[in-house]
Amino acid sequence: MNALDIQGLRLRLPGTARPVLDGVDLTVAAGETVALVGESGSGKTLTSRTVLRLLPPGAATEGRVLVDGEDVLTMNADRLRTLRNRRAAMVFQDPRAAVNPLRRIGDHLTEGVTLTGAMTKAEANRRAAELLEAVGLGAGVLAARPGRLSGGMLQRVMIAAALMGDPALLLADEPTTALDVTTQAEVVSLLDRLRTRFGTGLLFVTHDLGLAAAISDRVHVMYAGRIAETGPADALFARPRHPYTAALLASTPRLEAPQRRLAAIDGQPPDLREELTGCAFAARCGLATGLCRDRAPEPVPAPGDPGHLAACHHSDRLEGSATRA
Template sequence: MNALDIQDLRLHLPGTARPVIDGVDLTVAPGETVALVGESGSGKTLTSRSALGLLPPGATTEGRVLVDGRSVLTMDSDSLRTLRTGQAAMIFQDPRVAINPLRRIGDFLTEGVRLTGVMSAADAERRAAELLEAVGLDAQLTRRYPGQLSGGMLQRVMIAAALMGDPVLLLADEPTTALDVTSQAEVIALLGRLRQRFGTGLLFVTHDLGLAAAISDRVYVMYAGRIAETGPAATLFDRPRHPYTAALLASTPRLDAPPGRLAAIDGQPPDLRQELSGCAFAARCRLATDLCREQAPAARPAPGQPEHLAACHHGDRLEGSATDA
């Protein structure tokens, strides 16, 4: 059974002409790290938050979202509260926003499992101390306030809090964005060790392709609410089969890149206030034809690679390096 199984998810918001999330399929197996990458506004965060039932006001959904086999979209409020303190947890982008500055670290760590009855107060305190040590912090920090800790330490506290209920699924939404480079590397290494130790499935949301390549087993590339390409990390980054993936890779700064201007993707993502026909990337793609503008492509496997799928009519023309795009 998968830690997360999203099937044909569609999410509509008031005032939009098309779904914000449009037919997404995504899975995370136990102990697996899956990266969800794409530009800002592509739908990455909404997709990850659907696993916790954290949807915007007025949102309507179609499809299925299963966490450890349980349907999230049909849960009542009590079941969702139990899910968020047990089976699934999220590591948010900015720990200083997510942690109440007026409460001690120990209160923040134990509050959820105590109030829902998952653990007694004594068990919760022991679990909090154990997890603080697991993330490389002193257990005595439970008596400190958030303002007494650095940003890197607070993000470690966030990770410990996410593990309090022994979840089968961790959702990490750009968890290193607010940190300096050294702290980023420490947090990424820590997540890798904790995944191996606890066997937790990890969905890592990021716009950093280099980071996705370093941490993930599989990658989903998202564009305009749709999955453009998915496959094993090494294969997808080495031989992309969707022009959007190739363009993202070509625009990534590299030390060995030739001198000159950094490559960029021309144009803008499609407007949510307008209907979308055909391929979502067609207006920005140099390979686009009338077929692309009229008919949305289905995800097709690469020859001999059934796990590497790309929703592109002309994926075969991208055989080669990312710089060909």
């Protein structure tokens, strides 16, 4: 059974002319790391927050979001509370926004599992100390307040807090955005080690393709609320099958690249206030034809690789090189 299985997820918000998430399919197996990448506004964070049903007011959903085989979208309040405390947890972008600056780190780590009865106070303290050691901090941090910790240290505390209930699924929503480059690498390495140690499925949300390549087993590329391409990380980065993936890779700075102006993707993503027909990327794509503007493409497997899918009418025209595409 997968740690996470999203099937045909659609999410509508008030004031929009089309779904913010439009038919998203995504899976994360136990012990697997899956990266969800794309531009800001593509729907990555909303996808991850839907897994915990942390939705904006007025949101309407369709489809299924299964965590350990149970649909989050149909859970009652008690089951949802149990899910958030024990089976799935999230590490947010800004660790300082996720803690009470007046309370000690130990309180933040232990309060949830003790209030729900999952652990006694003594058990929670032992678990918190163990996890702080696992993330590279000493148990002495339990008595500290958030203001004494650096951003990188506090993000490690957030990772420990997310693992307190021994979840089957960990959602990391751009957890390195507010950190310097060195600390980013440390946090990514830490998440990878903990995923292996605890057997947790990890959904890693990022706009940084380098981080996605470093940590993930599989990658889902999202554009305008739809999955444009998905596949094993090595194959997807080496041989992109969707023009959007290829354009993202071509615009990534490289030390070994020729000295020239950095490539960019012309145009803007489609406006949520307007209806969308056909392929969402058609207005910005050099391969687009009338077919692309009239009919939304279905995911098609790459020749010889059924696990590498691209939702593009013309994926066979790509040369498999991000630079050439």
